[in-house]
Amino acid sequence: MENSLTVYNSKSRKKEVFEPIHEGRVGMYVCGPTVYSEVHLGNVRTFVSFDVIYRYLLYLGYKVRYVRNITDVGHLTDRGEDKVSARAKLEQLEPMELVQKYSNMFHEMMSIFNTKSPSVEPRATGHLIEQIEMVKDIMKNGYAYEKNGSVYFDTLKFNDNYKSYGKLSGRKIDELFSETRDDLKNQDEKKHPSDFAIWMKASDEHIMKWNSPWSVGFPGWHLECSVMSTKYLGKTFDIHGGGNDLKFPHHENEIAQNVGCTGVEPAKYWLHTNMLLMNGKKMSKSDGNTISPYELFSGDSPHVSKGYSPMVVKFFMLQSHYRSTMDLTDNALQAAEKGYSKLMDAAKALDKMEHPGKGNDTDANKKLLASVNGIIADMDDDFNTPKALAGIFELVNFINKLKAGHIRYSDITFDTFDKLKSTFIKFVYDIFGLKDEAGGVKDNNSIDGVVQLLITIRNEARANKDWSTSDLIRDKLMELGIQLKDGKEGTSWSKI
């Protein structure tokens, strides 16, 4: 098995050779979305990054179990209300109806961006029993205490024993004030401000609550990931990922809970993605510096001059390393559109090319082989997609020269050509997860891209019970000779 892969471990703050706990197998857990509203582009950036990581591990030949959860309880608003039930009230839906609606929309968005489904996608509300068991175990080990029906994790006692609280995020316990707002109301119940709730007693108005030995209440937000990661991947597993905004308090507290329960750290490697910016500033709803994926696709936003297809946006995302911030600008998207189109043209041209056999090991051959191997080395270096993409463009130039006859087949060996073809195709489609679609591609596939986009917008309208928009899309497409068919597997289309 390959082990030239190195990954940057946030825990040690350095690159380490990747050695999975069990030869040939990888367990990876990524913190998934909180499904109380539409997924935003920042979330997409994180999930696309981990999709590429997942795909590259598969390419290396690992058998990967990829677990990505859905948070549907325990994430509280500033006022201590559950985000899911607060939004459900607003939309006049049952909390679980709301969860279903936004989970569906999240899955749709993941499929628009052509990401692979995780192997397991557990929900927090489906693992209440296990969460209560973990609270009991932590209490049994002496690292949690009950106060008025709520249970708090005893960070001081834990740190006395393990000296590790705050290590991941680089914080010192003495300086720590609980930055989590989950339990702001109950600060006086805690022994120390950095203690955090692992079980919370619910007020009468609170809707999402369950029976427990301590009170009718609900789990702290960090508990679900401690429970679901280890339930499906074992006490210790290989990779734990998420956005770097989750390092503290979420991941720090996850580690404390797992160690407090089992005595061992849950993950060997911690991988964190960096944040998405727009025009150099943090993308944030409060100051209007935000754009939704659909606005980006349609161009219906003051931040862009036109719409960009999902694959162009994805191509743009691959141009930044997952640990760097990514700055979304109209100019950068325009450049990405050109780049994506050039890449797809080269992929199609290469597909049709055949090497007649033999050929010579010339300087051009050596250079080409070095470029092909360089791409693999770039991905082995902590999944460096921008460098690998630059390497792919060296190959694009080569393909174009071969097509134009500036380089001849006899200048390269059959084996090198074969390696070029297989590596190029694997990287573009299997590892980067790009596909041929609308937006800069000038062939029949653009129709499919446009219709898929309309299907997505129609699905969104249907989810919002906006029947007039959904009927309008279906009827207008029918007038254009395109029939939509709704089936179990989703909506498909055909020409009539």
Ligand code: AMP
């Ligand atoms: P949430 O739905 O807020 O729980 O977040 C889901 C995932 O998206 C987490 O891994 C977050 O760290 C990540 N995330 C949230 N905001 C951003 C952002 N602006 N850029 C990149 N990742 C983000």
Ligand code: ZN
């Ligand atoms: Zn999590």
